[in-house]
Amino acid sequence: MITFNQVNKWYGEYRALSDINAEVKRGEVVVVCGPSGSGKSTLIRTVNRLEEIKSGQVTIDGHDIHAPMSSAQLNRMRSRIGFVFQSFNLFPHLSALENVMLSPIHVAGVRRAEARDKAMKLLDRVGLAAKAGSYPGQLSGGQQQRVAIARALAMEPPAMLFDEPTSALDPEMVGEVLAVMRSLAADGMTMMCVTHEMNFAREVADRVWFMDAGCILESSDPEAFFRHAQHPRAQRFLSDLRSH
Amino acid sequence: MKGFDLFALFANPEFVTMLWSGVKLTLVVALASWLLAMTLAVVLLAVRLTPSALARRAVQAYVSYHRNVPTLVQLMLWYFGIASLLPGALQGWLAEHNAEAVFAVIGLGLCQAAYFSEDLRSGLRAVPAGQAEAARALGHGYLGALRHVLMPQAVRNAMPALVNHTVSLFKNSSLAMAIGVAELTHAVKEIENQSFRTFETYLIATLLYLGFSLLIMAGGTLLERRSRIAGAR
Amino acid sequence: MGSVIDIVRDNWLLLLIGQYPNGPLGGIACTLILSVLGIVLAFPLSVLLALARISPWRWLSWPATALIYVARGVPLLMLILWVYFLVPLLIGHNVSGFVTMLVTLVLYEGAYLAEVVRAGIEALPKGQMEASRALGHSYLGAMRRVILPQALFNMLPSMLSQFVSTIKETTLGYVINVPELTFAANQINNRLLTQPFQVFFILAVIYFVVCWTLTWAATQLERRIEAKRAGTAAGRAAGRAPVATPTLAAEP
Numbered sequence: 001m002i003t004f005n006q007v008n009k010w011y012g013e014y015r016a017l018s019d020i021n022a023e024v025k026r027g028e029v030v031v032v033c034g035p036s037g038s039g040k041s042t043l044i045r046t047v048n049r050l051e052e053i054k055s056g057q058v059t060i061d062g063h064d065i066h067a068p069m070s071s072a073q074l075n076r077m078r079s080r081i082g083f084v085f086q087s088f089n090l091f092p093h094l095s096a097l098e099n100v101m102l103s104p105i106h107v108a109g110v111r112r113a114e115a116r117d118k119a120m121k122l123l124d125r126v127g128l129a130a131k132a133g134s135y136p137g138q139l140s141g142g143q144q145q146r147v148a149i150a151r152a153l154a155m156e157p158p159a160m161l162f163d164e165p166t167s168a169l170d171p172e173m174v175g176e177v178l179a180v181m182r183s184l185a186a187d188g189m190t191m192m193c194v195t196h197e198m199n200f201a202r203e204v205a206d207r208v209w210f211m212d213a214g215c216i217l218e219s220s221d222p223e224a225f226f227r228h229a230q231h232p233r234a235q236r237f238l239s240d241l242r243s244h
Numbered sequence: 245m246k247g248f249d250l251f252a253l254f255a256n257p258e259f260v261t262m263l264w265s266g267v268k269l270t271l272v273v274a275l276a277s278w279l280l281a282m283t284l285a286v287v288l289l290a291v292r293l294t295p296s297a298l299a300r301r302a303v304q305a306y307v308s309y310h311r312n313v314p315t316l317v318q319l320m321l322w323y324f325g326i327a328s329l330l331p332g333a334l335q336g337w338l339a340e341h342n343a344e345a346v347f348a349v350i351g352l353g354l355c356q357a358a359y360f361s362e363d364l365r366s367g368l369r370a371v372p373a374g375q376a377e378a379a380r381a382l383g384h385g386y387l388g389a390l391r392h393v394l395m396p397q398a399v400r401n402a403m404p405a406l407v408n409h410t411v412s413l414f415k416n417s418s419l420a421m422a423i424g425v426a427e428l429t430h431a432v433k434e435i436e437n438q439s440f441r442t443f444e445t446y447l448i449a450t451l452l453y454l455g456f457s458l459l460i461m462a463g464g465t466l467l468e469r470r471s472r473i474a475g476a477r
Numbered sequence: 478m479g480s481v482i483d484i485v486r487d488n489w490l491l492l493l494i495g496q497y498p499n500g501p502l503g504g505i506a507c508t509l510i511l512s513v514l515g516i517v518l519a520f521p522l523s524v525l526l527a528l529a530r531i532s533p534w535r536w537l538s539w540p541a542t543a544l545i546y547v548a549r550g551v552p553l554l555m556l557i558l559w560v561y562f563l564v565p566l567l568i569g570h571n572v573s574g575f576v577t578m579l580v581t582l583v584l585y586e587g588a589y590l591a592e593v594v595r596a597g598i599e600a601l602p603k604g605q606m607e608a609s610r611a612l613g614h615s616y617l618g619a620m621r622r623v624i625l626p627q628a629l630f631n632m633l634p635s636m637l638s639q640f641v642s643t644i645k646e647t648t649l650g651y652v653i654n655v656p657e658l659t660f661a662a663n664q665i666n667n668r669l670l671t672q673p674f675q676v677f678f679i680l681a682v683i684y685f686v687v688c689w690t691l692t693w694a695a696t697q698l699e700r701r702i703e704a705k706r707a708g709t710a711a712g713r714a715a716g717r718a719p720v721a722t723p724t725l726a727a728e729p
Binding site for chain 2: 551646680
């Protein structure tokens with residue numbers, strides 16, 4: 001569904017991404033982990049072209065999003081991929097419901113009443129139907145992130161990208177967001193997640209990619225990765241994590 | 245010096261008419277130039293946001309000129325200078341249709357547009373970068389993102405500055421007197437010349453100006469309060 | 478365009494110093510002297526007003542706030558008319574337009590600068606006053622030795638931009654026949670009669686050059702201060718972003 005083909009990104013001497021070749025199959029949940037600066041956020045942001053690449057292709061359902069195209073085409077492709085940010089980026093001047101409704105109405109052309117219905121259903125799904133009229137400033141971090149997930153789901157994308165969705169949350173709120181993500185995975189959503197939440201990875205992921213210094217050093221199923229990681233840097237990363 | 249007698253002033257219908265005309269003209273000039281300034285400010289902002297470096301420099305030059313040249317000089321340049329360059333027929337037409345007021349509105353409007361556009365631009369810059377990213381990630385185009393996500397927040401950010409500059413615009417209407425517009429300050433001088441009741445005349449005009457300025461400021465505060473985003477710090 | 482050069486060449490002395498020595502000092506010299514005197518004399522007044530405004534005693538803060546609001550709400554022209562009328566009454570004899578204009582500017586700029594000073598004081602961390610009081614300084618002593626020096630240094634760029642505003646405000650002296658630059662330009666125009674656009678174009682250019690240069694200097698100063706405050710190379714980079722200046726800009 002999402003393929004990386006010889007993807008490279010560099011600034012001068014610095015290599016942000018080196019020869020990335022990988023695939024997220026339809027219905028798969030892939031967790032990308034690694035130390036900070038490894039390029040995992042950069043990688044996930046190339047999927048909806050929030051980051052540009054220097055060479056290679058990133059294809060979604062066969063279409064290369066980095067090929068030259070009109071801005072209308074790019075907008076269309078972006079609307080077909082859901083993206084959840086570390087800092088939520090909810091629109092503060094709109095209520096939760098309006099946040100979720102905005103893009104179906106103005107990007108996908110859905111009629112207002114229909115968009116409202118679907119938005120309420122989505123908010124209900126993430127457990128926030130009661131907060132539909134609240135504004136982001138009135139919501140906790142965990143609540144905001146759940147609204148952000150609903151907002152991304154409103155465009156009915158076939159795949160969802162999560163860029164460290166719980167890193168900016170207080171610990172007690174991480175659980176509620178992961179619960180939503182678990183239920184999405186259980187429903188068969190194709191997901192690519194950059195996260196430090198190793199328990200989530202163990203329970204939900206189909207594959208784990210370990211990245212360091214711009215390369216995918218190891219790609220295996222979660223059990224194999226967590227029990228016997230092959231690459232020495234992966235082993236070091238895991239032992240660092242465990243010692244906390 | 246005659247004793248302080250406010251009512252002597254009001255008892256004279258001629259003075260009341262002059263005062264009232266002055267007030268009306270002040271309000272008309274202020275409102276017309278405000279509308280011109282706001283519209284132009286949005287246009288200037290839009291031009292500034294285009295990728296063209298030439299467009300950006302042009303707007304910067306426009307803002308720089310209007311901020312560094314005193315407003316009175318700008319008005320003089322319009323009314324004495326540019327008016328003289330216009331074709332004769334147009335000059336004649338203007339002379340019959342309140343040329344002074346027209347040039348006052350143009351001069352004041354163009355000047356304040358520079359300030360308003362800078363306020364809006366600062367307001368836009370204060371919107372966090374993540375907002376634009378989120379909008380693009382959802383598939384909104386450049387204009388859609390601006391319209392639904394960025395500008396609503398930018399205007400709210402800019403409101404205190406916009407209100408301040410609106411008060412300035414209102415006060416600047418008094419400068420139009422120097423090019424012959426019979427607004428409030430002009431009326432005050434006329435009444436003073438005829439009645440010698442300087443103190444009372446000045447007092448009334450001062451109270452009127454003060455009253456309107458405070459009204460604008462209060463209106464601005466009300467507007468800010470009502471458009472405040474719920475839960476925002 | 479050639480006529481512009483001719484006008485400048487024939488009248489540069491008038492523009493520069495007015496009709497001196499056959500009359501009072503005028504032109505750009507008058508403008509600059511008026512502006513400098515105005516802002517220098519307004520400064521101590523502004524500090525007093527700012528301190529009064531933020532003082533905990535209502536009998537002081539309310540009148541000070543009222544005064545500042547009046548200065549904000551009334552056009553400068555109106556204030557000039559008041560001063561022109563009241564000062565001769567108060568001191569018993571007539572005063573020149575120059576003095577009238579100076580007094581007006583001192584009052585007007587005093588009020589606007591007071592807000593600048595107030596913003597500068599309030600921008601300092603509260604800990605500064607707390608630490609001073611903890612060391613035993615009185616409120617006024619702390620103000621004098623700790624708060625004001627820092628606040629005023631930080632607000633230098635704002636004050637420089639208020640100076641630019643003052644220069645622009647001097648043009649209103651034209652209305653009461655102060656022989657400053659705008660008045661001089663009008664004299665030239667009244668004599669030539671056939672080239673109003675060129676004359677006022679020159680006038681605009683002169684003001685533009687003076688004000689633009691001073692604004693540029695203020696921006697440079699702002700960067701230096703930002704860098705000094707941060708104290709590191711990072712501070713120099715941060716210095717590209719402007720210091721939070723109050724949105725209250727006096728600009729007739």
